[in-house]
Amino acid sequence: MRKVVSRDGTTIAYEKTGEGPPIVLLNGGFRDHTIFDPLVPELAPHCTTYVYDRRGRGESGDSPEYAVEREIEDLTAVIEAAGGESVVFAGSSGANLALEAAMAGAPITKLALHEPYFRIDGYPQPPADFLAALKALLAGDKRGEAVEYFLAELVGFTPDTIAEWRQTPLWAMNEANAHTLPYDAAICGDFKVPVERLAPMRIPSLVVSSDSTSDWLSAAARATAQALPNGWGMELPGSWHRVQTDILGRVLAGFTATR
Template sequence: MHVTSADGTAIAYDRVGRGAPLVLVPGALCDRNALRPLADELAGSFDVISYDRRGRGDSGDSTAYVVQREVEDIAALVQALGGGAAVYGHSSGAGLTAIAAGSGLPFSRVVLHEPPYGSDDVDSSEDGAQVLSLLADGQNREAVELFLVMAGMPTAEALEFAGSPGVAELAPTLAYDFAVMDHGARGGGLPAELLAGISQPTLVLAGTASPPFMVDAAHRAVKLLSAGTLTELPDQGHVVAPELLAPVLRTFLSPR
């Protein structure tokens, strides 16, 4: 199915389940299929949308990228669910979710799963510029490899993932993820003002086996939220199996 965003871009989505409305926002190098297994796990309790962010999969794109257009995409999906929803964002999708929540979209509850904010004393702009330079030269696979190593993935795993079918085609949207993570804090740092403006009950998730900077970001982020809760997932990394993650989300998101 598709919705039409405010700028006329068609946004593709799948919808499964019955119950309280929920939107799943994927991270970098992911289309809607990445979160579809989680949607299926949650379908017994929620009316779930997983979608292709603009420029990915079956969604369209506009000529010039602006972060606000992605917020408008989520707004269109929420409207398709009846005008209000809970929202879960993973990785840079959590960064986008935070921006959408801070902009006043009608979310009932918010989940930020390891938004990859960097340390305040580290500027990732130079690393990001290297990735963007590779993309400009058409070296999509190399750009993906560098990005994943920057994100804490072991080199061998990064090389393998970068060669997976369809990944190179998604590589140009890494520029969008850099823009999202730079929104509110130059160089991908913690956007203190943005997080402080989120009023909804918000769950921040971090796996204890994830890269240390992501765990640290979760601990720092929750302190800025007006209604934030931190849950650590023992022995879990950046990607958590749907059957383990779904019960945590169900407990937090279920209507009380």
């Protein structure tokens, strides 16, 4: 992987693929850049894709103290490697990070978001001490329990669904990256759509959701699109928290190419 150095000196690893206008792909919780392995081939004939390991994951470094501002600087460093400005596609809690970066003035030309991690009124909210409880589990080196807590209290998984996830090959990555879950929780803040803070933002913004995702994720996507002054929503075929890759690729390629 290629390397870029973020503002605080942390090394961020990324891969560059394809030809055409740049698009940076930003993942959410648990995952590293490999989550985009199926999507990159769909985009590469039309775009130059940049996928990277967020700090604390994969081949990227980390710092002793976490701050959302450092992750914004990481994304900005990758965008600078992409030529100084770029379209950004981000999913899940990564979508929350991309919004924070855009509001902070990162050089994002257009923003595509997949099901940001906001909780709309009327849906169950995470516990008030969610972040503190998560950190306590990790401080006790209870990585598996921390993952289960995150999935149960934030994602809303039942014990049976969590048990099923434990049997999948991805569970090892879940536990390996468990120490970064407080990063994602910090990025999400109070899990409310920041309507007032988004009001001045004029970046063209597309918010996509799956037609088979959770109700709370669909509601969060709709509310985010409505809060963005230059935003619009789109529901696409898919499964839970995932859009069909070939369709998503076509949508993102067109979105990136359109002026």
